[in-house]
Amino acid sequence: MEKLIEQFSFGLFFWQLLLFIAVLLLLRKFAWKPILDAVEDRESGIKDALAAAENAKKEMQNVTADSERLLQEARVEREAMIKEAREMKEKIVTDAKDLAQAEADKMIKQAQLAIESEKKAAVADIKNEVATLSLEIAEKVIKEQFSDKAKQMKLVEDMIGDIKLN
Amino acid sequence: MHGFFETDILSDMQKPFYVKVLLVATLLLGINAFAQEKDHSSSEEKGSLKTEIKEFIGHHLLDSHDFTLFTLDEENNEHVGFPLPVILWDNGLKVFSSSKFHHGESVAEVDGNYYALYHGKIVKTDSEGTINYDEDHHATNVKPLDFSITKNVVFIFLVSALMLFLFARMAKSYKTSALPKGIGRLLEPIVLYIRDDIAIPNIGKKHYKKYMSYLLTVFFFIWIINLLGLTPLGVNVTNNIAVTFALAILTYLITTFTANKNYWKHIFWMPDVPVFMKIVLAPIELLGTFIKPFSLMIRLYANITAGHVVLMSILGMMFIFKNWIGSPLSFGLAFALSLLELLVAALQAYIFTMLSALYFGSAVEEHHDH
Numbered sequence: 001m002e003k004l005i006e007q008f009s010f011g012l013f014f015w016q017l018l019l020f021i022a023v024l025l026l027l028r029k030f031a032w033k034p035i036l037d038a039v040e041d042r043e044s045g046i047k048d049a050l051a052a053a054e055n056a057k058k059e060m061q062n063v064t065a066d067s068e069r070l071l072q073e074a075r076v077e078r079e080a081m082i083k084e085a086r087e088m089k090e091k092i093v094t095d096a097k098d099l100a101q102a103e104a105d106k107m108i109k110q111a112q113l114a115i116e117s118e119k120k121a122a123v124a125d126i127k128n129e130v131a132t133l134s135l136e137i138a139e140k141v142i143k144e145q146f147s148d149k150a151k152q153m154k155l156v157e158d159m160i161g162d163i164k165l166n
Numbered sequence: 167m168h169g170f171f172e173t174d175i176l177s178d179m180q181k182p183f184y185v186k187v188l189l190v191a192t193l194l195l196g197i198n199a200f201a202q203e204k205d206h207s208s209s210e211e212k213g214s215l216k217t218e219i220k221e222f223i224g225h226h227l228l229d230s231h232d233f234t235l236f237t238l239d240e241e242n243n244e245h246v247g248f249p250l251p252v253i254l255w256d257n258g259l260k261v262f263s264s265s266k267f268h269h270g271e272s273v274a275e276v277d278g279n280y281y282a283l284y285h286g287k288i289v290k291t292d293s294e295g296t297i298n299y300d301e302d303h304h305a306t307n308v309k310p311l312d313f314s315i316t317k318n319v320v321f322i323f324l325v326s327a328l329m330l331f332l333f334a335r336m337a338k339s340y341k342t343s344a345l346p347k348g349i350g351r352l353l354e355p356i357v358l359y360i361r362d363d364i365a366i367p368n369i370g371k372k373h374y375k376k377y378m379s380y381l382l383t384v385f386f387f388i389w390i391i392n393l394l395g396l397t398p399l400g401v402n403v404t405n406n407i408a409v410t411f412a413l414a415i416l417t418y419l420i421t422t423f424t425a426n427k428n429y430w431k432h433i434f435w436m437p438d439v440p441v442f443m444k445i446v447l448a449p450i451e452l453l454g455t456f457i458k459p460f461s462l463m464i465r466l467y468a469n470i471t472a473g474h475v476v477l478m479s480i481l482g483m484m485f486i487f488k489n490w491i492g493s494p495l496s497f498g499l500a501f502a503l504s505l506l507e508l509l510v511a512a513l514q515a516y517i518f519t520m521l522s523a524l525y526f527g528s529a530v531e532e533h534h535d536h
Contacts, residue, residue, distance in 0.1 A: 004407050009287070011253075011312040012229060013408035015319040020387065020412060023326040028379035031333030035357060036378060038340035045344065 134163075219482035223475055227405055228286040229316045231264040235399070250320060254281070254288065256310035264314070281310070288312050318409070321401045325391050329383070360385055360519060368523040373530040377523065380420060384413060385519040392470060392511030396504065404514070405471040407463065414463035417522045422455070425529035458525055462518055469514050473507045 141155050234247035249265035256279060266274035267283050273291060274281045282291045289307035291297065298306045315323075336350035346354045365374040365381055388404060395402045403409050431437065433451040436444050480503060483496040 007228070007407060008411070009229060009312065009316075009406065009408045011314055012316065012318055012406055013412050014313055015315075016322055016409045016412040017416070019319075019322050019326050020383070020416065023329060023387070024379060024383045026330055027333055027383050030330070031337045032379045032382055034337035034340060035333065035354075036361070036375075038337070038344070039354070039358065039361075042344045 215485055219479075219485065223478045223482065225286070226478060227402060227471060227474060229318045229406060230286055231267065231283065231288070231314055231316055233317050233320060250317065251315045252281075252288065253313040253315065254310045255313065256290065256308075260310075282307075288314070317401060318403045318406060321391065321394060321403050322409075325387060325394065325403075328390065329386055333386075356385075357382060364516075364520050364523050368520070368527040369530060370527065370532075372532075373526075376424070377420070377526045380416070381519050381523055384416075384522060385515050387515075388413070388466065388518055389512055389515035392514060393508070395470065395474070396507055396511060402470065402474055404466055405474060407467050410463040410467040413466070413518065414459040417462060417525060418456070418459035420522075421459075421525045421529045424526065426531075428531060428533045429529045431533075458521075462521055466514050466518055469510060473503075473510050477503050477507060 137159070141152070141159065146152070231252060232245075232247060232249045234245045236246050249263045252260075252262050252264050252266075252274075254260040254276075258277075260276050260279070262274060262276050266272075266276075267281075273293065275293070280291050280293050281288050282297070283289075284297055284305055284307070287309060289297065289305060289309050291307055300306050332349055332353065335348070336346055336353055339347040339350050345351075360382055361374070361378060364385075365378055369377055391401075391403045395404065433455065434448050436447045436451065439447065477500060480496050480500045484493050487493070487496070
């Protein structure tokens with residue numbers, strides 16, 4: 001210890017203190033501050049960049065999911081549209097068929113009615129004709145009868161038989 | 167240690183350089199030519215060789231007023247190196263070149279005052295260079311305040327300049343790109359390590375920023391200067407108690423002046439203990455605040471000093487054993503130890519920084535329930 005104190009050089013102490021503080025101050029201004037700032041900037045830059053990349057990745061995933069969803073929706077919509085169109089087609093066809101059927105039925109009915117009325121008219125005509133004819137025949141027969149009694153009788157009988165057949 | 171230092175100190179001053187050259191030469195050549203040269207040495211010479219090695223180690227650990235790389239010829243006082251300025255405050259500023267001391271061989275005369283080197287320190291003396299001793303064999307000569315640019319100061323300057331250059335360049339490279347270029351690639355992980363593994367865990371995310379400059383500077387300063395101490399230039403800055411004291415006192419001052427209420431409360435009026443214990447604990451805690459930086463100072467100083475002493479002692483063994491097994495053995499040991507010292511250089515810087523951060527952390531710790 002005594003030797004240490006004896007060895008102690010005040011001059012060296014003075015220079016060491018002076019130079020060290022000078023170097024410390026100079027380095028702080030010209031080296032440590034810029035270096036540490038630059039390193040910190042770089043580190044925060046890296047951190048930011050990583051966060052940005054992570055965000056971008058997430059966004060990308062979102063976009064992909066969105067487009068996937070849109071595609072799915074479009075597909076579903078298309079399917080629905082196709083189905084609807086098919087249904088519509090079927091409906092139209094059915095409707096047309098029904099309409100045609102109804103029209104046909106109506107026409108048939110009208111025809112039937114026409115036929116019926118024609119038939120009635122024809123039957124009425126025939127009845128008139130028959131009546132006329134019958135009267136003429138009856139006239140003739142009566143004329144004959146008045147010429148031949150037996151024959152007259154027989155004729156009447158025959159004619160009545162004929163009428164019955166009708 | 168004093169005995170051999172004080173005998174014929176002025177003429178013995180140069181011997182370490184002589185030994186050093188041979189140490190380096192032996193290390194480089196890897197042969198024990200030098201040992202064979204002195205093969206005829208008697209046991210008496212062996213004793214003086216041991217003393218010489220001891221002295222050399224002692225001298226190596228000291229600061230010096232000139233920058234001597236190695237000695238060419240001790241007898242003719244031929245050295246390779248250069249003198250450094252001596253700055254004294256002795257009734258006015260005295261500045262002169264250390265070459266005036268002629269490596270401690272002569273007395274320097276400035277403005278009618280005479281100065282001599284004694285144990286690597288400048289003392290005031292007369293024209294003859296007389297050193298007066300008291301009964302404890304301590305020099306009683308007046309020691310003027312010495313602000314000389316010594317070898318260690320030169321290296322503190324150099325390391326400071328190097329750090330400014332390196333880190334200012336590194337800071338500049340961030341202006342053009344987010345990643346550092348050149349040396350910054352090597353330094354950035356260390357800077358980040360200090361921030362993420364020393365500052366933030368010990369101080370906390372809220373306060374660590376204001377201490378970062380000090381922690382980074384102190385870490386790189388100690389590390390670089392420790393590494394320089396392992397080079398053959400032979401500078402040992404951190405094994406000067408003055409240097410570690412300066413660093414420790416900065417840690418102490420920063421801790422003290424940034425401390426919050428909670429810190430002082432824990433020292434003077436420890437919460438959650440009986441009043442009697444509070445009174446007992448206060449002086450202990452107060453003493454603790456001084457012991458903490460003191461331990462920082464001693465730890466760094468002692469580790470580096472011990473490393474150098476052991477390393478150089480092992481190298482010195484080469485000259486003592488002087489046989490075929492001694493040199494390779496001591497070379498191998500010294501090599502292994504040098505590797506260890508590389509680790510110690512970084513480790514001590516880490517420990518100093520880590521503990522400083524720990525003390526800062528305790529100074530700004532928020533109050534929480536125990």
